[in-house]
Amino acid sequence: MALSPSVVGVCTVVVVLVGWMYTKCTRNKLPCPPGPPGLPIIGNLLDIPENPAWYKYMSWSEEYNSDLIRLNVLGSNILVANTLEVASDLLEKRSANYSDRHEMTMLNELCGYGWGLAFQRYGGPWRDARRLLRQEFDTEAAKKWRPTEEKASHVLLRNLLEKPSDVLNHLRHMAGAEIMEISYGIDVEPHDDPYILTAERAVECISATTNAGSYLVDALPILKYVPEWVPGANFQKEARLWKASVMEMLHKPFNVVKAQIAAGVAHDCAMTAIIKSDAFKNASDKEYMEDVLRSAVGSMYTGGADTTVSALGSFFLAMVLYPEVQTKAQAEIDSVCAGRLPEFSDLPLLPYVEAVVKEALRWHPVVPLDVPHRSTKDDIYNGYFIPAGSLVVANTWAILHDEEVYSDPLRFNPDRFMKDGELDPHVRDPRVAAFGFGRRVCVGRHMAYDSMWMAIVSTLATFDIEKAKDESGAPITPREDYHEAFLCYPKPFPCVATPRSAEHRALIELCHCQ
Numbered sequence: 001m002a003l004s005p006s007v008v009g010v011c012t013v014v015v016v017l018v019g020w021m022y023t024k025c026t027r028n029k030l031p032c033p034p035g036p037p038g039l040p041i042i043g044n045l046l047d048i049p050e051n052p053a054w055y056k057y058m059s060w061s062e063e064y065n066s067d068l069i070r071l072n073v074l075g076s077n078i079l080v081a082n083t084l085e086v087a088s089d090l091l092e093k094r095s096a097n098y099s100d101r102h103e104m105t106m107l108n109e110l111c112g113y114g115w116g117l118a119f120q121r122y123g124g125p126w127r128d129a130r131r132l133l134r135q136e137f138d139t140e141a142a143k144k145w146r147p148t149e150e151k152a153s154h155v156l157l158r159n160l161l162e163k164p165s166d167v168l169n170h171l172r173h174m175a176g177a178e179i180m181e182i183s184y185g186i187d188v189e190p191h192d193d194p195y196i197l198t199a200e201r202a203v204e205c206i207s208a209t210t211n212a213g214s215y216l217v218d219a220l221p222i223l224k225y226v227p228e229w230v231p232g233a234n235f236q237k238e239a240r241l242w243k244a245s246v247m248e249m250l251h252k253p254f255n256v257v258k259a260q261i262a263a264g265v266a267h268d269c270a271m272t273a274i275i276k277s278d279a280f281k282n283a284s285d286k287e288y289m290e291d292v293l294r295s296a297v298g299s300m301y302t303g304g305a306d307t308t309v310s311a312l313g314s315f316f317l318a319m320v321l322y323p324e325v326q327t328k329a330q331a332e333i334d335s336v337c338a339g340r341l342p343e344f345s346d347l348p349l350l351p352y353v354e355a356v357v358k359e360a361l362r363w364h365p366v367v368p369l370d371v372p373h374r375s376t377k378d379d380i381y382n383g384y385f386i387p388a389g390s391l392v393v394a395n396t397w398a399i400l401h402d403e404e405v406y407s408d409p410l411r412f413n414p415d416r417f418m419k420d421g422e423l424d425p426h427v428r429d430p431r432v433a434a435f436g437f438g439r440r441v442c443v444g445r446h447m448a449y450d451s452m453w454m455a456i457v458s459t460l461a462t463f464d465i466e467k468a469k470d471e472s473g474a475p476i477t478p479r480e481d482y483h484e485a486f487l488c489y490p491k492p493f494p495c496v497a498t499p500r501s502a503e504h505r506a507l508i509e510l511c512h513c514q
Contacts, residue, residue: 043072110239185267468494
């Protein structure tokens with residue numbers, strides 16, 4: 001009996017997969033890193049843990065006595081680095097081989113996010129976009145955006161004064177408004193701004209699709225051709241809906257600013273500064289460079305807004321759960337900023353406040369599993385063979401909860417960064433892992449950190465962040481409950497921000513927000 005074309009097709013795919021996996025695993029006599037044993041053909045497809053996957057990866061490191069563990073999913077090697085040493089050795093010291101990204105079919109192709117700088121393949125367009133952004137956001141250059149960050153923090157204070165229990169929404173608006181002004185010079189609406197709402201919908205797809213193993217189509221790209229109406233192809237509908245917002249986020253603000261430039265009414269921002277730069281003006285291919293610029297500034301929202309919202313959300317939650325930290329930080333601020341709002345010039349005079357910022361980054365990392373890096377060539381590490389095309393994921397959660405570095409890591413404790421009243425330089429700074437690794441480190445990390453510091457110090461200076469109360473007047477202790485995906489942030493929790501005194505209320509009401 002003749003086989004049907006569909007059966008022949010399936011058999012062909014199976015044979016190719018088996019041959020591919022056999023070749024990858026036998027072309028070098030050295031072993032691959034250890035990990036859970038897989039099944040024939042599909043490998044560890046059924047072993048990919050659901051979030052919070054970072055805990056399972058940590059446990060596998062203990063089980064297999066290796067800081068680098070391996071899974072094989074349909075022939076694709078996924079390596080998880082559970083310590084800073086391994087992540088740095090591969091992603092920093094060997095960055096020439098570990099700076100690529102994998103295809104990410106669901107996110108980049110189906111959802112249309114292939115232009116995103118964090119997920120773009122390593123190559124000329126990516127390097128050119130990074131080069132444009134570095135001139136605006138490197139360590140010193142990023143300081144020119146501090147007035148905007150200060151203004152955004154003052155707006156946050158005003159919003160907390162008006163609606164003291166709507167903390168997370170205020171944080172989202174602050175972060176979105178700040179990024180839109182810095183990137184495009186666009187002033188957003190006080191509430192329900194269309195730019196921010198579009199960007200938040202677009203960012204949903206990043207959170208849902210980026211972790212390795214989230215969607216089968218990433219392991220079997222041929223599935224991208226399956227029509228939306230086929231049972232089990234709901235991912236196609238999800239991608240279609242996300243793509244509309246992704247494309248709008250990329251094009252709409254960019255085109256608005258282009259029109260403003262043509263009319264001579266554009267505001268100073270990263271986009272206009274880059275257009276005036278020699279790198280942009282002297283480009284031989286203007287159309288190509290405009291596409292690079294569009295993707296560069298479009299990536300700023302996803303690179304900065306979510307980091308800020310998540311870390312500041314953790315800060316507010318921690319202040320409710322650890323009021324002694326708040327009291328200590330306020331005493332330090334009062335000793336330096338009595339009768340006025342804090343300024344960036346106060347930063348070196350407030351070491352404990354900076355320790356609070358560091359702990360907010362460490363306690364619940366925004367990205368517990370870093371975006372996978374892809375190796376471009378075969379490699380050997382500590383006697384293990386790493387084939388070209390392997391995905392290497394840094395377990396940021398494990399690195400920032402290493403008990404040998406941070407004692408009692410689940411506790412929010414800024415004092416771990418202090419010694420004799422000053423920051424202890426010997427304690428690992430969470431920024432070594434919180435913003436990524438190697439050539440893929442977040443280009444806007446300095447701006448994001450400044451923004452966090454200003455929001456935290458301004459809030460601590462003027463408000464007491466307290467437990468909300470139920471109908472009977474009893475305080476409500478919130479749960480340490482997080483939305484756990486590629487991007488992690490606290491789920492809505494009850495709390496109230498109360499002005500510390502009539503004098504502090506007056507400072508808020510008089511602060512410059514324009």
